[in-house]
Amino acid sequence: MAIREIIILPDKQLRLVSKPIEKVTAQVRKLADDMLETMYDAPGIGLAAIQVAEPLRLITMDLSKKEGEEKAPRVFINPEILSVSEELSVYEEGCLSIPEYYEEVERPASVRFRYMDLDGKMREEEASDLFATCIQHEIDHLNGVLFVDYLSKLKRDRVLKKFTKAAKRVG
Numbered sequence: 156m157a158i159r160e161i162i163i164l165p166d167k168q169l170r171l172v173s174k175p176i177e178k179v180t181a182q183v184r185k186l187a188d189d190m191l192e193t194m195y196d197a198p199g200i201g202l203a204a205i206q207v208a209e210p211l212r213l214i215t216m217d218l219s220k221k222e223g224e225e226k227a228p229r230v231f232i233n234p235e236i237l238s239v240s241e242e243l244s245v246y247e248e249g250c251l252s253i254p255e256y257y258e259e260v261e262r263p264a265s266v267r268f269r270y271m272d273l274d275g276k277m278r279e280e281e282a283s284d285l286f287a288t289c290i291q292h293e294i295d296h297l298n299g300v301l302f303v304d305y306l307s308k309l310k311r312d313r314v315l316k317k318f319t320k321a322a323k324r325v326g
């Protein structure tokens with residue numbers, strides 16, 4: 156396993172539409188392992204492959220509570236939302252590619268989705284609460300969408316500008 160570098164705003168790769176994975180190869184398993192290690196190290200509760208500059212439809216997640224609780228690593232390949240609840244819920248979201256910025260986002264409170272697991276098996280699952288928020292946040296990454304896209308233009312422009320300026324300072 157290896158920790159990979161997480162790309163941050165204004166890196167244009169974050170706007171790429173990631174490609175479906177055709178087959179679970181050793182390389183895909185290696186990427187999933189590296190992403191889990193990178194996610195735990197960050198630390199974050201979810202990670203999309205594009206955040207480590209791999210434009211593939213692969214997501215890792217672990218929603219287990221901080222201390223004491225066992226790790227619960229999850230890997231979702233080519234995830235697709237099948238249906239969403241009418242009910243909405245608001246969560247304060249953050250993103251490892253937009254460090255130290257948090258804002259409330261409203262999304263469907265639960266979603267039904269389909270994905271392929273690491274054994275190449277198609278599976279269907281229902282997500283609610285933080286799981287629903289996180290899977291939607293990660294699937295957005297696969298489509299080049301960031302949570303700041305749901306904020307007002309004023310807030311979005313402010314955060315984009317802040318990160319563009321910071322990038323210029325470092326060179």
Ligand code: GNR
Nearest residue numbers: 199200201202248249250251292
């Ligand atoms: O670590 C993360 N926490 C989080 C909190 C609320 C809503 C979504 C997330 S995902 C984020 C990690 C990340 O950037 N995944 O793409």
Ligand code: NI
Nearest residue numbers: 249250251252
């Ligand atoms: Ni994110």
